Amino acid sequence: MAPITALHTAESAANTRHGTPVVPGIAMGPVIRPAVAVDVSRVGDIQAATPEEESQRFDAAVEAVAARLKARSAEASGVAAEVLAAQVGLVADKGLRKAVTKAIGRGISAEAATVAGVDQFAAMFEQVGGLMAERVTDLKDLGGRVVAELQGLPEPGVPNPDEPSILLAEDLAPADTAGLDASLVVALVTSLGGPTSHTAIIARQLGIPCIVAADVDDIEAGTLVLVNGGNGDVVIDPDPTEAARLIEVDKSTRAAAAAWRGPGATSDGVAIAIYANVQDGPSAKKAAAGPSEGVGLFRSELAFLGRDNEPTVDEQAEEYAAVFAAYGERKVVIRTLDAGSD
Template identity: 65%
Template sequence: MSTTETTRMGTPVVPGTAMGPVIWPAEPIDLSEVPEQSAGPEREQERLDAAIEEVADRLRGRARGADGVASEVLMAQVSLVSDKGLKRSAAKQISGGASAEQAILAAVEEFTAMFAKVGGLMAERITDLRDLGTRVFAHLRGLPEPGITMPDEPSVLLADDLAPADTATLDPQRVVAIVTRLGGPTSHTAIIARQLGLPCIVAADIAGIEAGTVVLVDGAAGQIVIDPDPQQAKERIEADRRTREAAAAWRGPGRTSDGHDVAILANVQDGAGATSAAKGQAEGIGLFRTELAFLGNETEPTVQEQAEAYAAVLSPFAGRKVVIRTLDAGSDKPMKFANLTHEDNPALGMRGLRLSVDNPGLLEHQLDAIAQAAKATGESPWVMAPMVATADEARRFAEQVRSRGLTPGVMVEIPAAAIEARRILEYVDFLSIGTNDLAQYTMAADRLSPDLATLTDAWQPAVLELIAMTARAGDAAGKPVGVCGEAAADPLLACVLVGLGISSLSMAASAVQLVGASVSSASLAQCQQAAKAALAAADPADARRAASQALGR
């Protein structure tokens, strides 16, 4: 059989090469056999409340056992299954004569239709919501909790899509690669796979590949090779092993082969993640996502509670750079105490810094807590705001940050911020590019749509041009510009970003050495040539090939 006939393609997400027999998730729970109400509305409501709380408790337990973004994703699931609107919808069904099982399924479908209509980031929650509804249903029926059955031998997991609760708890020793038919480069599955260090491909053509079939997954090329030639597979896996060994031997600080400094930093969500990252080669923290201190809370955490959480992140990186992002709530991260109202398109609504307009205390309390944590630890963190669109927003934020003795910066996630970077830098001391949202907003494409995965790829020349524009503004102002989106964890793209003028790269801690080793193997001139080649390409695939050739890889 020819290579064309045995190779399927998808969107590459996490580099790496692995081979094994295919496993698919277990057959979904049959939701068609739904009992009618038999115990009366009051009893049915009690059953449903107990089932929802049990599912929430299980997710909280998994969140406590996870770290980083996996923990954040699981806590977001707790918020979703406990949502008052979802509960109200189910209660209305029960009062109308539905059983607890009928009620939860009807409520889920109501919200699914709502999320589909809204589109944007809310569309991501449809998979999450249906998974949660199934888990509640299973508990009500006394059925085993749905999920992935771990294989006895290292295997490749293929799926239409994966729920966060499943992806976050995978065993990397038994699942060696992930390929999904749906999802985008910045879906929960992709982000968690990167944290776990699992080769991952999304939006892939995997129809008809049967369980037990041996496949080779090349996460860098986006290839799924069915029944690969044993010798060729061995050579590709061996090449990947050498790359990983070189990465494992890499020791910072980050710099190109000719001595150009590039800070290699880690993204973290909590103290546990920071403690773990500090044991590796990360030079500091380029993105501390503070949402975990808020997610799942009925009320806003106190300044003292927040300060303790922030100090737990500052302490492991004492004397090193730590960048704290203020609350990035709204859209797919609802906060019960943030006075969020319904929006037809929340991805373009009250997100990030915009929340401070109607909730000024949220930002003020958070900045007070960061200042308190800085004083308690003797550290000097940098603080940046998400979803900044104008120079005036940056000015007002910078004034609040500086009044507390902290260093201000902003995220560049909106094309307007990249275009206005020179003006924004008149007020702040640094910029950090969030490539996930920047790609989505630049290409006017839902980053979680599998049909649009190519458009939301950070390798899109238009996205790279905005990154280059921002970097040039930073160079002109003599101020650093970093990248803290998923793009920074791509070893090949990291070299392109350096060539575009990016001064720091922040990523999941599991990717630090792979990226550091990749950058150290190229000179600044080679990185600049790779960047030039990528910018001149017609599409992401051409950009990858051009950059790879320029770097001699």
């Protein structure tokens, strides 16, 4: 099988941007970009009502945003559902609400208080660094959604293309990526983010090429690009013949990977056990149809997310039974909920 490489022309080299490869694969299409984010630069100019009225406005906006996220989480599956459920928890976080309420008490509007609270927590996340720093985009997106709700503006989001397209953005929030149609959004490229960002996580679940930390902010919507998620290249106006070759090679590689059923082993024959990471019965059933030999991590705590009350013992037992049924006599490792640590 021919290797998947970059385009080999001087012209393509001049038109190539490079980033951090996250999910391998080749895709080509016109660029689409998310809607412009809500402008929060002038929220300090908004005239505030009484603190009680502003608090009520904030609570109503949070409730509306959380309800939409919950609805999307219910329609999603796997990692996408998990990510959206976490967003519901973040937008309704007691610490964030306390910071916003305190700011409102100083006589500013709910919009200004929301931005102040988000900025306060974003600074904390950035100071911690690592995974927490990569959640700053998620936090600011939620703040923007709350401000949009307060001002009666359309919710930010990704347009629905009518042909297979490449989504380019500075960064993407979970609410944008979790509902993507992989038959129409065939690759993701961001100028920010890292391999553990929610953009990367959802791209892996969708099975579409993904590159992060790429210099693509000046590439306009409608521009034809080729994305190579294996080496991190984004090629502007690629050579059609070479692009078609790379895409065919990628299709053959994907087909071979999809047909593989194990067992896992290194190239020199050392056996490697392959276990799945699941969160419920449907994800276990899907994983069991592949080459996994069992469940290495059943994330039972996720049954508690995205709901107002804890699941009953019967509901939890039903979820456990569905996972066990998918794997029969095979190994299942369960991570139980440590409620006291949260």
